[in-house]
Amino acid sequence: MKGIVFREFTDMVENHFGESMVDDIIATTNPASGGSYTTVGTYDHGELVAMVGVLSDRTGIAAAVLVHSFGKHLAGVFSRKFPAFFDDCPNTFEFLKKIDNHIHVEVKKLYPDAELPKFTYLQHSELEFELIYESQRDFSHLAHGLIEGCMEYFNEAFQIHREDVLGGGNTTVIFKLRRLVQ
Ligand code: HEM
The missing domain is CATH 1.10.260 (434 Repressor (Amino-terminal Domain))
Structure with missing residues (x-):
């Protein structure tokens, strides 16, 4: 890492x-x-x-709580160190869509030996979105914290429900986001 x-x-x-x-x-x-x-x-x-x-x-x-807090903190750090990624996006869903095919691609160019997770997504509606995390490591609590940090950055509110997919050698977690309409 x-x-x-x-x-x-x-x-x-x-x-x-x-x-x-x-x-x-x-x-x-x-x-x-x-x-x-x-x-x-x-x-x-x-x-x-x-x-x-x-x-x-x-x-x-608990370790999970510490890693989650660190993820939230890291989202703030990234928004200050790499503002262009955030400026490009109007909201959290659009930002999360870009992790795998843009943000982490640029990270890999900058640090060729970076070990990155895979993210896929499903947008069900304007209100519901799923982000699927897959990694050979388990930094899913970091991902959870990062999602919350991004949500705060974009001044949005979601209920985030995590679902662990068991089996297989990798860690797979589905994060289900539901927009809270204020
Ligand atoms: C501007 C935004 C971002 C930047 C610059 C960035 C950069 C990075 C970097 C440098 C690493 C470390 C790779 C290594 O140590 O080998 C990393 C790992 C990781 N990133 Fe990102 N990232 C960003 C956004 C996100 C977001 C929004 C998420 C989740 C929703 C995310 C999830 C992760 C996770 C979970 C890891 C740990 C590695 C693993 O789980 O296998 N990143 N990222």
Whole structure:
């Protein structure tokens, strides 16, 4: 996984829990990389999962909740670092449609060794939309948080229901979005 993700994670941990928590989770997990993450480097995604596990032990907050919050945070980071992707889109559904065939394609050009999930979608109506996440890893809680972060960016509100598809080697999760009409 790219260092940009690690850096944003450790920055978030520092802002919420303090610098000593970052030092603690790195010292405790003792990552093979040494834990000095540069934005352009590439690291084993297991190091991030291990840090989340220790942070969860220390704080008593479930790992899934931590990763979800990180996803929301990351959506804000991406909107500031890569505003063009967001400016191009009028709303969340149109933005989510572009992850797989545009956004992550550009990410792959920028970082050829990026390990990206696959997204497909089904638009049922103006109100209902499904985003299907498939990955060899399980960052589905990150995806959930990212979707919510995008929803906030576009100032929209949805009920988001996740459905895990069991079986097969990959992680597959269907996110069902229903627009809340205000
Ligand atoms: C401007 C918007 C976006 C940018 C620049 C971006 C960029 C990236 C980057 C750099 C990675 C790391 C790849 C690696 O470490 O090898 C990544 C992974 C990922 N992205 Fe995106 N992304 C964006 C939007 C989204 C959105 C909206 C979602 C979900 C709704 C999403 C879901 C994910 C997930 C779940 C991963 C983790 C890898 C996995 O699950 O296999 N991304 N993305």
